[in-house]
Amino acid sequence: MALITAATALLTVLGTAPAGADGAWRKAGADARSGVSGLAYEGPTEDGTGVNALVVHDNKRSGQQRLSRITHRTDSDVVSPITWDGPEPVDLEAIEGIPGLPGEYLALTSRGIVYRLTVTGATAKVVDHSPLPSIGEGDDFESFAVVTRNGKLAALWADRGAGEGRPATLYAAPLTFASWGQPQFGSVTRRDYRAVSPAGDGTRHISDITVTGSGRIVVSSATDAGDDGPFASAVSEAGSVSVSAGGRVRVVLAAAPRVLGTFPQYKIEAVECLPASADALLGTDDENLGGHVRAMPLC
Secondary structure: OHHHHHHHHHOOEEOEOOOOOOOOOEEEEOOOOOOOOEEEEEEEOOOOOEEEEEEEOOOOOOOOOOEEEEEEEOOEEEEEEEEEEOOOOOOEEEEEEOOOOOOEEEEEEOOOEEEEEEEEOOEEEEEEEEEOOOOOOOOOEEEEEEEEEOOEEEEEEEEOOEOOOEOEEEEEEEEEEOOOOOEEEOOOEEEEEOOOOOOOOOEEEEEEEEEOOOOEEEEEEEEEOOOOOOEEEEEEEEEEEEEOOOOOEEEEEEEEEEEEEEEEOOOEEEEEEOOOOOOEEEEEEOHHHOEEEEEEOOO
16 A cells, blocks of 8 residues: 555656745655656657656665656656566666667666666666676765767766765776676776865765766766755766777866856756757755756756
């Protein structure tokens, strides 16, 4: 009965959230189990008036929701549950579509386990899973992006960092897949990244990553003072990425990241540039305050 009740609640069109920076945030969850820890563009709605996106939740207990679908329109958001078919991950923090493979995605946990998924309707089936390469001591991951250039794939991910004493570490590597579906990573490069905004001891310098069609790296950063906040976030242009015809990945970080937007009261953990658009879909995991979504021209 509890699962039926939860599913019914998720299928409800959620109203406009109060106290937003400009009133444009809308509720996408009511508690800590339904926040938006990461999202991936899935495709346009059938009627062309909105977009569908997959959302991961950072739940840890067996049977809790891992994945949902948000249907986002200018005047509403509908959230529906997706059944997870396969080994249950602990603490999912990011999800990204695989370019050129419709319906296939990579989802990442905070400890660096990558799950390859095939999503059909309301079911996500685990194809395979494997750890990221070169996981550093104390790394805590909240971000993952995949880019395609010159017929080659590359992945970007980051340890989120922690305040002044620990910048984020941005990793990048060529990405391929074994014949049985397992993601495989090539030579890894690393770059330190410090957010310009927000600042303070609780700063997570990179809470998500997205890459524009031209190769610009856009990241979110956030502060988290506890399960009841206060929170603050910003979205910034961090640099650029390119992939050569031979598959070599090159990341150039800006000496001074350009802040594209600041968002008091919200903890952004998901940012996704939409294809052929200047808009980014943003999602928050505001712990006990739930989750929120909005679109903004940040790409």
